[in-house]
Amino acid sequence: MTIQIDPVRRNLKFHLPADKVTNWNPAGVHVTQFYNTLSIFFPAGERFFIQSVRNYRDKISDPHLKKQISAFIGQEGFHTREHEDYNEALVEAGLPVKGMDNLVVRLLNRVQKRPKALQLATTVALEHLTAILGDTVLCDPDLLKGCDPHFAAIWKWHAIEETEHKAVCFDAYEEVFGSGLKAYSMRVFAFIVANFIFFSLFYPFYARMVQKSGGLFNIRGWLTSLNFQFGKPGVLRRIIPAWFDFFRPSFHPWMHDNRQYLAQAEALVEEVAGFQNEQAGQAA
Ligand SMILES: [Fe+2]
Ligand SMILES: [Fe+2]
Numbered sequence: 001m002t003i004q005i006d007p008v009r010r011n012l013k014f015h016l017p018a019d020k021v022t023n024w025n026p027a028g029v030h031v032t033q034f035y036n037t038l039s040i041f042f043p044a045g046e047r048f049f050i051q052s053v054r055n056y057r058d059k060i061s062d063p064h065l066k067k068q069i070s071a072f073i074g075q076e077g078f079h080t081r082e083h084e085d086y087n088e089a090l091v092e093a094g095l096p097v098k099g100m101d102n103l104v105v106r107l108l109n110r111v112q113k114r115p116k117a118l119q120l121a122t123t124v125a126l127e128h129l130t131a132i133l134g135d136t137v138l139c140d141p142d143l144l145k146g147c148d149p150h151f152a153a154i155w156k157w158h159a160i161e162e163t164e165h166k167a168v169c170f171d172a173y174e175e176v177f178g179s180g181l182k183a184y185s186m187r188v189f190a191f192i193v194a195n196f197i198f199f200s201l202f203y204p205f206y207a208r209m210v211q212k213s214g215g216l217f218n219i220r221g222w223l224t225s226l227n228f229q230f231g232k233p234g235v236l237r238r239i240i241p242a243w244f245d246f247f248r249p250s251f252h253p254w255m256h257d258n259r260q261y262l263a264q265a266e267a268l269v270e271e272v273a274g275f276q277n278e279q280a281g282q283a284a
Contacts, residue, residue, distance in 0.1 A: 003254040005262070006067070007165040009074035012272045014082055014154045015279045018089035022213050024148035030218070030225035033209040035155060036090055038133075040097055040205060041198070042083035042158075044104040045126065046076040048111070052119040053169055059176050065168075072168040075161045082154060095212050100205050107197070117177065121190035124173045128246050129195065131166035131253055132239040134159035138261040140233050153272055160265050167253040184249050191246050 017024075025032040050073050060066050090097045111119060137143055137159040144152040177183040207216070215221045229236045242256055 002167070002252055003257060003259060004064070005164055005167070005254075005259060007071040007075050007161065007168065008265070009071055009078065010157065010161070010265070010269060011078055012082070012153075012157055012269065013276060014085070014150050014157075014272060015275050016086055016089055016150045016154065017148065018092050020148045020151070021086075021089040021093050022095075024151040025144075026146040027228060028221055028224055029213050029215045030210055030221040031228050033213060033215075034206060034225060034228065035151075036086075036095075037202060037206040037209050039083050039086045039090070040100050041104055041202070043080045043087065044101060044108055046080045046083075048108040048119075049123045049127065049169070050076050050080075051112070052116070052123040053172060055116045056120060056172060056176050060172055062175060065171055065175060068165070068168045069172060072165045075165055079158055079161065083158075086154065095209060100201075100208075104201070107201075117186065118190060120169065120173055120176070121186045122194050124169045124187050125191035125194045125246070126198070127162075127166060127169045128191065128253065129198070129243075130162045132242045132256075133235075134162035134166075135242070135256065135258050135261075136235045136238050138163065138258065138264070139238070143233055143235070149271070150275060153268060153275070156264070156268055157272070160262060160268065163258060163261060170253050179249075188247060 021036065022029060022032060025035065053069055053072065057066070057069060060069065087097050087101065111122060137155055144155060173187065174183070177186070210216055210221070228234075231237070245251055245255065248255075
C-alpha cells in the first residue's frame with residue numbers, strides 16, 4: 001500500500017523584503033543567487049505543470065486522486081503567485097530576470113505543441129526534481145539558519161508542498177498510461193531531456209545573476225557555491241541517489257518516505273501569519 005498524502009492549499013503571503021533579495025542568505029551572494037535563480041523557473045514551470053495535468057483531468061476516475069489533483073493545482077497556483085512577487089523583487093534589484101523568464105516561457109510553449117502525453121511525462125519528471133530538491137531543503141535545518149525569515153519561510157513552504165504533492169502527477173500519469181514499458185520509456189525519456197534542458201539553462205542564468213551582483217570573479221564565492229552544491233551541505237550531491245531512483249521501473253515518489261517533514265507545516269503557517277500582522281502594523 002503506497003503512502004497517501006493529501007496536499008493542503010495554504011494561501012500564504014510572504015511579503016518578501018525587496019531590499020534583501022540579493023543578500024537574504026548569510027552564506028553569501030553566490031548561495032543567495034543559487035536560490036534566486038531557481039525562483040526564476042517557477043512561475044512559467046508551474047503554470048506548465050498545472051496545464052499538463054488539467055489536460056487529463058477528465059480521464060481520471062479515482063475520486064481521491066481527482067481531489068488530490070485539485071489541491072495540486074491550488075498549491076502550484078499559490079507558488080506561482082508568490083514566486084512572481086519574488087521575481088519582481090529581483091527585477092527591482094536590477095537583475096535581468098524578465099529575459100530569462102521569457103526564454104523559459106518560449107521553451108515551454110514549444111513543449112505545449114508536443115503531444116499531451118509527453119507534456120504530462122515532462123511534468124512527472126520535473127515534479128520528481130522539485131520533490132528531491134524540496135527534500136534537500138527540509139532534511140537539513142541548518143540550511144536556512146540565519147536567513148531573512150521571509151525568504152527562509154517561502155523556501156520551506158515550497159519544499160513542504162512539493163513534498164506533499166510529489167506523487168499526484170505520477171499517480172495521474174500511471175492511472176492514464178499504466179506502468180508498462182511504453183509508459184516507463186516515455187517518463188524516463190522526458191526525465192533525461194527535461195533535466196538536460198533545465199540544467200543547461202540553470203547554470204548560464206546563475207552565472208549571469210552572480211555577474212550582475214558583482215560576484216563573477218570572486219573565487220572564494222564560487223568555492224562556497226561549489227561546496228554548497230556538492231560538498232557540505234551539498235544540496236545537489238545529496239539528491240543524486242534519489243535522482244537515479246526515477247529510472248527504476250518500480251519507482252514511486254513515496255518510495256522515499258519523508259512525510260515526517262510535513263509536520264513542520266503548522267508552525268510555518270503561524271510564522272507567516274506573523275508576517276502579515278507585521279505588514280498590517282507597518283501600514284497602520
Ligand atoms: Fe511548486
Ligand atoms: Fe510541484
